[in-house]
Amino acid sequence: MNKKAISPVIATVLLISLVVVLASIIFLWARAFIPETIQKFDSPIADSCARVVFEASYSNGVITIQNNGNIPIYGIQVGIKKGFSIEYSEVTPATIVTGGTGDYDVSGASIKTDDELVIVPVLLGKTSNGELKGYACSDENAKIIKVQ
């Protein structure tokens, strides 16, 4: 009859601790289902991709990009159409400012005459953590050039 239980303060602290731990576990689990968003100019980076305007040309293992829009181009992805496949090569990023021209060395890729090159612009955006990250735009923003 005179048995004592834990005090109301301890019981409350225990309950709050349990809720905090459970909420943290659920938050960590649910966070993985939310895709990482990359932003540029405070809007989704895909919006900036739609505003990229550039010209591309290829000569002797070098792709020259002329940035005619007002979005800086951080780099490019170069896809080579081979038969019924497209394979992309690694290209070292080099920013081309608005109105500027830049060269990308693709001599390492086996590009031959009559190959078709798919050039996809890469923009630099910011993740929700504040980290800067390159984002390859979609094929709709790509330029296709034929190697002469």
Place this chain on the structure above:
Amino acid sequence: MPRLSKSNNMIQNKKGISDVVATVLIIMITIAAVAVIAGFVVPFVRNSLQKSTECAAYKSYYIFDESFGYNCYNGNTHSISIKASFDKSLAENVGGIKVVFSDKSGASKVVEIKNDSVSSQDEGGISIKGKPGENLRIPGPGGVITYAYSALAEEHFLSAEVYPVLKNGRICADSKESIDLMACRD
């Protein structure tokens, strides 16, 4: 005054552990419990959470690409163009892809494609379209590969699904993309 029996006297005079020792014991038990939670429970929960969500990032990682116009069938040859996302960090964990062909009755056939696995143009075999002698490979980041699957004589598939298989063997079947196959135009 009544005399207490010997056993009653022992109970009356029993002493518990001192407050200091009790406090030290409680602190030690707490430290041990924290160590166990930090050492086993936290990594276990983290690992379980990671395993349960690792496929979430692969939603639409592979899609059917229409640029070659080859998601179609011609006789028993079923052609599909599969495009991978540009995300290199995700590509590192992909070990292969599974393609599920289905016919109108709901019967299906699963074909697994891995890097360097042997291609075949025989019935039931799959190869890279236009490069029949080459070993199979999965599309790299951003890449597109068109495959040709030679169905058995009695098979006639009308749809296809694709999903990634991770290097740890996990099959991300919930991340599948599907397409209806048409008759090829050529």
